[in-house]
Amino acid sequence: GAVVSQHPSWVICKSGTSVKIECRSLDFQATTMFWYRQFPKQSLMLMATSNEGSKATYEQGVEKDKFLINHASLTLSTLTVTSAHPEDSSFYICSARGPSSGGSYNEQFFGPGTRLTVL
Amino acid sequence: TQLLEQSPQFLSIQEGENLTVYCNSSSVFSSLQWYRQEPGEGPVLLVTVVTGGEVKKLKRLTFQFGDARKDSSLHITAAQPGDTGLYLCAHDTGTASKLTFGTGTRLQVTL
Numbered sequence: 149g150a151v152v153s154q155h156p157s158w159v160i161c162k163s164g165t166s167v168k169i170e171c172r173s174l175d176f177q178a179t180t181m182f183w184y185r186q187f188p189k190q191s192l193m194l195m196a197t198s199n200e201g202s203k204a205t206y207e208q209g210v211e212k213d214k215f216l217i218n219h220a221s222l223t224l225s226t227l228t229v230t231s232a233h234p235e236d237s238s239f240y241i242c243s244a245r246g247p248s249s250g251g252s253y254n255e256q257f258f259g260p261g262t263r264l265t266v267l
Numbered sequence: 268t269q270l271l272e273q274s275p276q277f278l279s280i281q282e283g284e285n286l287t288v289y290c291n292s293s294s295v296f297s298s299l300q301w302y303r304q305e306p307g308e309g310p311v312l313l314v315t316v317v318t319g320g321e322v323k324k325l326k327r328l329t330f331q332f333g334d335a336r337k338d339s340s341l342h343i344t345a346a347q348p349g350d351t352g353l354y355l356c357a358h359d360t361g362t363a364s365k366l367t368f369g370t371g372t373r374l375q376v377t378l
Contacts, residue, residue, distance in 0.1 A: 152309075180364065182365065182366070189373065190371070191353075191355060191368045191369060191370050191371040192310070192355070192368045193368075194365055194366065194367070197365060241309050241310075243309070243366075245364055255312060255315070256312075256364070256366060258309030258310050258311070259309050260307075260308050260309050261307065261308060261309050263307070
C-alpha cells in the first residue's frame with residue numbers, strides 16, 4: 149500500500165508557542181490530504197481537508213486561524229498549531245488520497261500520527 | 268452529520284474467544300469501511316463493503332454489510348492478542364471524499 153509519513157512523531161511545547169506538523173506521501177502524489185484529531189480513547193474527528201494549491205476547507209467548529217494548513221506540493225501538507233494551549237494537546241493524524249494511490253472506493257492512507265503535548 | 272454508533276465501546280476477552288462488533292446508523296450508505304488502529308499509530312484499512320448483505324472474510328475476521336446498508340458487523344473468530352486495538356467503521360461522505368468515523372470499539376485480547 150501507499151506510505152504516508154508524519155514528522156515529528158511526538159512534540160512537547162510550551163503554551164503560547166506554535167508547532168508545525170508535516171505530512172508526506174512518500175510514493176505517490178496526493179491531491180487531497182486530510183487532518184484529523186484524536187483525543188485519548190476516542191475516535192478520529194476530521195479537522196480539515198487540504199487541497200494542493202488551494203485553501204484548506206475546515207470542518208465546523210475548527211478555527212482556521214489557529215490551525216493553519218498549507219498544501220504547497222503534491223507530496224506535502226503541513227499543519228501549524230498557532231499559540232498552542234494545553235487543550236490543544238492531542239494526537240494529530242493525516243491521511244492522503246491521490247489519483248495514483250492505487251486505492252479504490254476513495255481509500256485514504258493514514259500517517260502514523262503526531263502526539264502533541266502542550267505544557 | 269450521519270452518525271455511526273459502534274457497540275460495544277470496550278471489550279476485554281481472553282485469547283480464543285469469539286466476538287462481534289457492531290456499527291449502526293439510521294442512514295443508508297453506499298459503502299462502509301472498517302479500520303484497525305493500534306496505539307500510537309494511524310488507522311489501517313481492513314475492508315470496504317459495498318453491496319447490501321455482502322459478507323467479506325479476512326482470515327479470522329468476517330465483515331457483513333446489512334441488507335439495508337445502514338449497519339455493519341465485524342466478527343472475529345478465536346481472537347488473538349495481536350487483534351488488540353481500536354476498531355473503527357467509517358463512511359465516505361461523498362463530499363471531497365471525506366471520511367466520517369464511527370465512535371470506535373476498543374478491543375483487548377489477553378492470554
